Amino acid sequence: MFDFDMLLMVGLKFLFALLMIGAVMTMAGYSVLAERKVSAWMQGRVGPNRTVLPMIGHIPFVGKFLQGLGMFQPLADGLKFLFKEEMIPGHVNKFYYNLAPIVALVPALTTMTVLPFGEFFAEDGRTIPLMLANLEVGILFVLAVSSLGVYGIVLAGWSSNSKYPFLGGIRSSAQMISYELAMGLSLLPIFLWVSEPGTGALGLSLVDIVNSQNDRAWLLLVQPLSALIFLIALFAETNRLPFDMPESETDLVGGFHTEYGGFKFGIFFVAEYAHIVVGSAIFTIIFLGGWHFLPWIADPWPATWVGTLLGIGWFLAKTIFLIFFFIWVRWTIPRFRYDQVMNLGWTKLLPLALINLIFYVLLVTWLDQPTT
Amino acid sequence: MNAVDLLFYFFATLSVGGGLLMIISRHPVPAALFMIISLVSVAALFVLLEAFFLAILQVLVYAGAVMVLFLFIIMLMDVGPDGGKVSRIKLISGLAGCLSFGILVVLLLQFSGIGNAEPGNWQEIQNTEPVNGDSLLFSTSMKNFGYGLFTKYMLPIQVAGFLLLASMVGVIVLSKKSITSGGIK
Numbered sequence: 212m213f214d215f216d217m218l219l220m221v222g223l224k225f226l227f228a229l230l231m232i233g234a235v236m237t238m239a240g241y242s243v244l245a246e247r248k249v250s251a252w253m254q255g256r257v258g259p260n261r262t263v264l265p266m267i268g269h270i271p272f273v274g275k276f277l278q279g280l281g282m283f284q285p286l287a288d289g290l291k292f293l294f295k296e297e298m299i300p301g302h303v304n305k306f307y308y309n310l311a312p313i314v315a316l317v318p319a320l321t322t323m324t325v326l327p328f329g330e331f332f333a334e335d336g337r338t339i340p341l342m343l344a345n346l347e348v349g350i351l352f353v354l355a356v357s358s359l360g361v362y363g364i365v366l367a368g369w370s371s372n373s374k375y376p377f378l379g380g381i382r383s384s385a386q387m388i389s390y391e392l393a394m395g396l397s398l399l400p401i402f403l404w405v406s407e408p409g410t411g412a413l414g415l416s417l418v419d420i421v422n423s424q425n426d427r428a429w430l431l432l433v434q435p436l437s438a439l440i441f442l443i444a445l446f447a448e449t450n451r452l453p454f455d456m457p458e459s460e461t462d463l464v465g466g467f468h469t470e471y472g473g474f475k476f477g478i479f480f481v482a483e484y485a486h487i488v489v490g491s492a493i494f495t496i497i498f499l500g501g502w503h504f505l506p507w508i509a510d511p512w513p514a515t516w517v518g519t520l521l522g523i524g525w526f527l528a529k530t531i532f533l534i535f536f537f538i539w540v541r542w543t544i545p546r547f548r549y550d551q552v553m554n555l556g557w558t559k560l561l562p563l564a565l566i567n568l569i570f571y572v573l574l575v576t577w578l579d580q581p582t583t
Numbered sequence: 584m585n586a587v588d589l590l591f592y593f594f595a596t597l598s599v600g601g602g603l604l605m606i607i608s609r610h611p612v613p614a615a616l617f618m619i620i621s622l623v624s625v626a627a628l629f630v631l632l633e634a635f636f637l638a639i640l641q642v643l644v645y646a647g648a649v650m651v652l653f654l655f656i657i658m659l660m661d662v663g664p665d666g667g668k669v670s671r672i673k674l675i676s677g678l679a680g681c682l683s684f685g686i687l688v689v690l691l692l693q694f695s696g697i698g699n700a701e702p703g704n705w706q707e708i709q710n711t712e713p714v715n716g717d718s719l720l721f722s723t724s725m726k727n728f729g730y731g732l733f734t735k736y737m738l739p740i741q742v743a744g745f746l747l748l749a750s751m752v753g754v755i756v757l758s759k760k761s762i763t764s765g766g767i768k
Contacts, residue, residue, distance in 0.1 A: 307612075348636050348725065355643035362619070369612060391647070415725065 224343070228324075231343060235323050239484035240285035242534050248281060249538045259284040292477030300371075300470050307370035312471070312478035315363025319485040321356045325349040326492050327418050329502050329523035332514040340418045341523070349417040350402075353493060354395060357448065360486065361387040364450075364467045367479070371470040379466030382456040382549060386447055389556035390454075394444035396564035397437045400571035401430060401497060407579075417493075421501030426509040431498040436567045438498045440560055445494060447556070449486045452541040456549055491533035495526060499533075502526040591631055598624035619649050636725045 244259070251258030259281035267283075268274045277283070299305065327342040327349075346352050361384055368380020402415055405423045424430060431438045447454040458466030468479050495501060502522035504510045512518035547555070601621030608614040622645045629638035732740055 346635060348639055351636075351639045351643060355639045355646070358643065358647055366616075388647075 227343060231323055232320060235320070235485055235488055236481065238488045238534075239481050240289065242484045242487060242538075243288065243480070244281055244284050245534065246538050246541075247284070249535065250542045253539075253542045262287045289477070292474050292480075295473040297473045297475070300373075302372045303470060304370040304372060307366050308470075309475070311363050311367035311370060312475045312482070313363075314366055315360060316478050316482040316485070318356045318360040318363075319482045319489065322353050322489050323492075325352050325417060326489065327421060327496065327501065328492070328526050329519055331519050332516075338514075340421075341519075342418070345418060346416070348415045350398060350415055350420070350493075350497070353417075353489075354391075354398075357486070357489075358387070358391055360482070363479075363482070367471065368467040371467075373470060375463045375465070376467050376469045379456075379458055379463050379469075383450065383467060386450075386454065386456050386552060386556070389553060390444040390447035390560070393440055393556060393560040393564045394448065396561070396568055397440035397444065398497070399568050400434055400437050400575075403571055403575045404430070404433065417496050421496055421503065424500040424506075425503045426507060429498060429500045429506045432506060434498075434567075434571065436563070437571075438494075440564050440567065441498070442494065443555075443560060445490045446537070446540070447552070449490050449537075450483065451487065451537055453544050453547050454552060455546065456552055487534060487537050488530070491530045491537065492526075494533055495529040499529050587631060591628065594624040594627040594631070597621070598628065615649055619646060622646060622649065636728060 248258045250256075260279045262281060262283045263274070263278040264283055264286075268278060299308065324343040325346050327340040327345075329341040331339045331341055333339055364383040365380045368376040368378075368383070371377065401420065405420050407423075420430070450456070450458065456466075458468065463469070468476055471479060500506065502525055504512075504525065510518065510522070512521040598621045601617045601619075601624060605614045605617035605621060608617060623642060626638040626641040629635075629641060
């Protein structure tokens with residue numbers, strides 16, 4: 212039953228999973244730094260520039276440069292969360308209070324299993340997408356698992372047994388339900404468009420979505436309205452500012468995590484940024500052509516390992532730009548009022564998504580009709 | 584017994600145990616959480632059967648529905664942070680429970696082949712003829728679900744959709760009533 216080959220395969224999968232988690236967690240940590248630096252830059256401040264490791268600070272030019280960029284700040288933040296005293300307020304429901312951060316983090320890290328981030332060119336001419344699990348219904352998996360993330364917030368709000376977290380939890384669940392609908396509807400035209408008859412491409416597979424944009428128009432250009440609705444819903448689902456109802460610190464103190472401190476708060480924090488990283492990656496895959504070069508231009512890199520690395524780099528560059536876009540919007544636009552959020556979701560985005568869907572259904576039907 | 588069998592027993596225990604705990608918990612919020620555990624383990628069982636699409640739909644549709652249930656519990660049933668107590672078992676709910684359990688047992692006996700000596704429907708499903716003469720064999724792929732749902736099972740789908748719509752309207756009516764009669768506390 213346990214032969215060597217199988218052990219090797221399981222071990223390799225395990226190693227890849229660890230690498231992937233490491234990459235996403237690092238990106239989440241450095242997105243926090245980017246958030247602080249970009250906000251500082253937009254407000255004419257300096258941002259974190261003091262933290263430094265003992266030896267590296269003495270390297271003549273590089274050390275000062277890294278210190279000025281705040282490169283070691285995420286490390287210091289992480290250590291601070293780890294060593295801070297764990298306070299559990301007396302009035303909370305202990306079991307669910309401890310469970311909530313875990314429930315918030317697990318879905319954020321699970322969605323990355325189906326994310327393709329590059330392709331490997333095998334020697335026999337096949338191209339193998341680089342991802343942990345190539346699911347036929349990858350995008351549905353992402354939607355399903357990320358919808359579980361709201362339970363963490365709701366549980367945190369409910370188990371804290373106090374007013375502001377409770378309001379945050381309620382707001383969050385209402386917001387998630389409202390925008391999930393628009394998000395799902397905005398993706399349906401993509402499936403219709405990608406699953407052309409004859410190509411054998413399946414619109415629900417993330418790899419097929421990426422490959423359908425190779426040396427053709429990006430789906431952002433084909434379906435700008437879907438992209439816009441998806442992006443707005445993505446902001447709402449990741450609880451970013453214009454939509455950070457669950458924690459809006461000016462009216463709810465800290466929202467759902469008011470009663471949390473130390474490492475548990477750190478987990479919520481990392482989960483939020485992991486959601487942003489994964490969300491940016493998904494937007495890149497669906498609308499920005501994934502690891503393929505520019506619209507209408509074939510990949511300029513050779514089909515070898517160099518091309519693989521350049522493709523991954525290009526994919527990362529697009530993802531990082533989107534993360535920057537998230538931060539940019541946060542420090543530019545003020546927060547919506549709660550009734551404005553609901554109004555936008557139900558009376559603007561949902562009808563718009565429905566009209567968009569009907570339009571593309573008719574268009575695809577018209578394009579696909581037999582010419583004979 | 585191999586790894587898949589072990590996983591099956593693990594998730595089967597989780598789903599049945601979660602269902603049981605859901606019925607016997609006194610407080611509605613843990614009950615809803617146990618329901619999620621039960622539903623997600625059923626999804627895992629679908630994965631073990633390699634029906635990935637079904638598994639994902641199970642999580643997407645049912646877990647999302649439980650989210651709405653959460654809201655009902657917290658808002659409509661008026662369970663504040665102190666936690667409310669559920670009402671005692673009533674005669675009518677007991678009767679309804681017995682009745683549905685009886686129907687379930689009868690159905691199981693009918694279809695599982697315990698009651699009669701003939702093998703159940705499972706064999707028939709495996710030997711389904713190709714649909715429409717072309718390559719759509721019975722499998723767990725998405726195309727087959729779509730094809731089946733929009734041809735053979737068109738009417739049941741429409742009826743189910745209509746039922747869901749009716750329940751949605753019913754919920755809106757009920758919650759409106761509780762606001763006007765209950766007043767603000």
